[in-house]
Amino acid sequence: MIHRAPEPDVELPAQDLTTYVLGRADELGAAPALIDGPTGRVLTYGALARQVRATAAGLAARGFGPGDVLALHLPNAPEYAIAFHGALAAGGTCxxxxxxxTVRELTHQLEHARARLLVTAPEHLSTARAAAAAAGVEQLFVVGDDDPGAGALPFAALAGDPADAPAIARDPASALAALPYSSGTTGRSKGVMLTHRNLVADLAQMQACFPIARGDVLVGGLPFFHIFGLMMVLNLGLRAGATVVTMPRFDLGRFAELVERHRVTVAHVVPPILLALARDPVVGGRDLTSLRVLQCGGAPLSPEVVAEVTARVGVPVLEGYGLTETSSATHVNRPGREAPPGSIGQPLPNTRCRIVDPVSGADVADGERGELWISGPQVMRGYLGDEAASAATVDAGGWLHTGDVAVADAESRFWIVDRIKELIKYKGYQVAPAELEALIVAHPGVADVAVIGVPDDDAGELPKAFVVPAGSALDPGELIAWVAERVAPQKRVRLVELIEQIPKSPSGKILRRQLREQAARA
Structure with a gap:
């Protein structure tokens, strides 16, 4: 059975993403587009449009254009939108x-994406400088530093004359706009090829059933490098003519303060933030009455937490679902028409969904479990340079196999109940066990390793390593610290258990279910 949205399909404009998102910027003029949370600095729509054109002109003057890639290595700030859309307006990809x-992780992404230019912030300059040198990046730019030192230039130096911004002719259906990185179903991170049409479609689909309006104020607490923050906060907010308040890093007290000060109306969150909103005393005493809705995605959410937040904050929590591979959203609960607790809601317009028996490949009946398959204009073009992984994820019929186990009812409301894939969800981030295993087994004190996610109230899941020592001197605490030096914070192993043997099938596949059962008994 194919499930669809309750709304009719929407018309999808044949525009590039920047034209679609900033098409009303000159009309909106002095209206605030972005507010820098730490300083209160305001960037109006008119100024944003001019600075995007100036950046595009500066990039074009450096020979940057179609086929070129600019890497953004930035925390959330107004300059994120300028750099992102400036690169797209010049004809390139971000x-x-x-x-x-870490340097190792950033170098891999820069090399794999073939990034020509890199934009970073002062606090991340040392990592960016080392990775840029290792990956052969041509030029490094630094936001907020007028003298970044050898090998780098101020971001402001990139600006040209807005009148010189190039006019780019391209096919939105094939031209790449964004290249975020995702672990997919397994293995090392992959470049997800998202076209202008993919991204424009997802915004148009979302706006049709979860409207954001001029006068709304959104808080950018979710990172813009992640597809959820990039699309559902930054670009959806700007397309609607709303105001986006940026946070360079999430802090609950600061989040509540910004909601109160700027009268935020829509907040996008992940389950750990919801849990904190429900229970952390720092929220007490803050005036959050401006909020009209909390939208949650990134990982499954318990109905109990939803009830706690609703009782404390006094606004509905609307869950949704999406993937990097689907340009962000595919399902959402509609305001005023919420599904029962725990549901991710109904598909977006122009989106088709099936629940399929992973063994037989046949559709299952309503109420039965199966793998969620999705088809729609927001589905990625594929993984960069990885035809095998692309074909394994999106089949010949255009159906993306999510790896998530779902249930649907007769009204096409969906619940995510399990997952086939082995990804760990730590605070909404995807952590690939295979990547951690490949790193940990390189430690001289490790003979074999398997990594799983174990449930945690605050984080959702914690990465736990089951390790077979190569000798008798391996210290779990030392191993945890060793891994932490080599990976980003969300990928850090939080727990280590020493065991005699990793359970495996005759073909050598790790029997993770046995390890999960062992962890649950501990």
């Missing part, structure tokens, strides 16, 4: 990198 990436 790859968005976690600013907390």
């Amino acid at each position: 790859t968005t990198a976690n600013p907390l990436s």
Whole structure:
């Protein structure tokens, strides 16, 4: 059975993403587009449009254009939108990198994406400088530093004359706009090729059933390098003519303060933030009455937490679902028409969904479990340079196999109940066990390793390593610290258990279910 949205399909404009998002910027003029949370600095729509054109002109003057990639290694700030859309307006593509990436991780992304230019912030300059040198990046730019030192230039130096911004002719259906990195179903991170049409479609689909309006104020607490923050906060907010208040890093007290000060109306969150809103005393005493809705995604959410937040904050929590591979959203609960607790809601317009028996490949009946398959204009073009992984994820019929186990009812309301894939969800981030295993087994004191996610109230899941020592001197605490030096914070192993043997099938596949059962008994 194919499930669809309750709304009719929407018309999808044949525009590039920047034209679609900032098409009303000159009309909006002095209206605030972005507010820098730490300083209160305001960037109006008119100024944003001019600075995007100036950046595009500066990039074009450096020979940057179609086929070229600019890497953004920035925390959330108004300059994120300027750099992102400036690169797109010049005809290029943006790859968005976690600013907390290690040199090894950032180097891999820069090399794999073939990034020509890199934009970073002063606090991340040392990592960016080392990775840029290792990956052969041509030029490094630094936001907020007028003298970043050898090998780097101020971001302001990139600006040209807005009148010189190039006019780019391209096919939105094939031209790449964004290249975020995702672990997919397994293995090392992959470049997700998202076209202008993919991203424009997802914004148009979302706006049709979860409207953001001029006068709304959104808080950018979710990182813009992640598809959820980039699309559902930054670009959806700007397309609607709303105001986006940026946070360079999430802090609950600061979050509540910004909601109160700027009268935020819509807040996008992940489950750990919801849990904190429900229970942390720092929220007490803050005036959050401006909020009209909390939208949550990134990981499954318990109905109990939803009830706690609703009782404390006094606004509905609307869950949704999406993937990097689907340009962000595919399902959402509609305001005023919420599904029962725990549901991710109904599909977006122009989106088709099936629940399929992973063994037989046949559709299952309503109420039965199966793998969630999705088809729609927001589905990625594929993984960069990885045809095998692309074909394994999106089949010949255009169906993306999510790896998530779902249930649907007769009204096409969906619940995520399990997952086939082995990803760990730590605070909404995807952590690939295979990547951690490949790193840990390189430690001289490790003979074999398997990594799983174990449930945690605050984080959702914690990465736990089951380790077979190569000798008798391996210290779990030392191993945890060793891994932490080599990966971004969300990928750090939080627990280590020493065991005699990793359970495996005859073909050598790790029997993770046995390890999960062992962890649950501990």
